Amino acid sequence: MITLYGVCRSRASRPLWLLAECGADFIHVPVIQAYRLKDARAADAALNTVSPAYLAVNPQGQIPAMEEDGLVLTESLAITLHIARRHGGLLGPQDGAEQALMEQWALFAATSVETPALEILYAIGAGGESQPETRAAIAVSAEKLRRPLARLERHLTAHDWMVGDRFTVADINTAECLRYAQEHSALIAEFPKVKAWIGRCQARPGFQAMWEKRLAEPA
Incomplete structure (x- = not known):
């Protein structure tokens, strides 16, 4: 199962658009950019790019990121290419x-x-x-x-x-x-x-x- 981290107001728009096109099942974990929050490190802050839980996924602290079957990808275009190859059908490469x-x-x-x-x-x-x-x-x-x-x-x-x-x-x-x-x-x-x-x-x-x-x- 794909787990995608990020929000639409980020480069996560790319894999989220692709996932909407191919209809693959996935878990969406909204992660917001830290600079958009008043205090990103506050105990009650929304999950964001400096949250320890997210840094455990992507230590660079950028979105999007993707996990699938132990594979972690942290570049949006690599994520879309992977999803298209594995789940995209005609949206992905045929040869x-x-x-x-x-x-x-x-x-x-x-x-x-x-x-x-x-x-x-x-x-x-x-x-x-x-x-x-x-x-x-x-x-x-x-x-x-x-x-x-x-x-x-x-x-x-x-x-x-x-x-x-x-x-x-x-x-x-x-x-x-x-x-x-x-x-x-x-x-x-x-x-x-x-x-x-x-x-x-x-x-x-x-x-x-x-x-x-x-x-x-x-x-």
């Missing part, structure tokens, strides 16, 4: 080539997309276009994203989905990393195939179920 492609796109999302997308999210949250400093930061991060987005655009011109011409874990991993930059609508509009693809991903019932739970969590 060695598909597994390699799904791993490639996960690394692409983590190394080329996520950091500048997060920079955009933070800059928009700090003032966005209304402040010269954040406006400049957004422009720099958007430029970093244009090259990987151009690659995605070319791929999605020939394919509706990332791997195997069907929706898979590769779409979840990449879409969730890119989601951070979606508030920069002008940038996303430069890449119409990417915009249409992420719309298809987020229209899926699995994403909608995860997102509803995310919205219900305290901000």
Whole structure:
């Protein structure tokens, strides 16, 4: 049985979306980020990333983490790839080539997309276009994203989905990393195939179920 630690307002959104898609049974242990609590070390504090009980699972104190049959994973994209291989059916790889492609796109999302997308999210949250400093930061991060987005655009011109011409874990991993930059609508509009693809991903019932739970969590 899978035990998943984390909350939807974290990178746990990725495996939680996948689990909603594949319908695998799992135990969800909500673990909140310590910085979101007034006193994370208080005796009555909610289970969080500095709680001793959670540090016994992941000494690095980050979410998500997953346990299954003695296996512990503490990186969100490794967790999704494992769940997809073991429980995902057509959401996971069907042969060695598909597994390699799904791993490639996960690394692409983590190394080329996520950091500048997060920079955009933070800059928009700090003032966005209304402040010269954040406006400049957004422009720099958007430029970093244009090259990987151009690659995605070319791929999605020939394919509706990332791997195997069907929706898979590769779409979840990449879409969730890119989601951070979606508030920069002008940038996303430069890449119409990417915009249409992420719309298809987020229209899926699995994403909608995860997102509803995310919205219900305290901000």
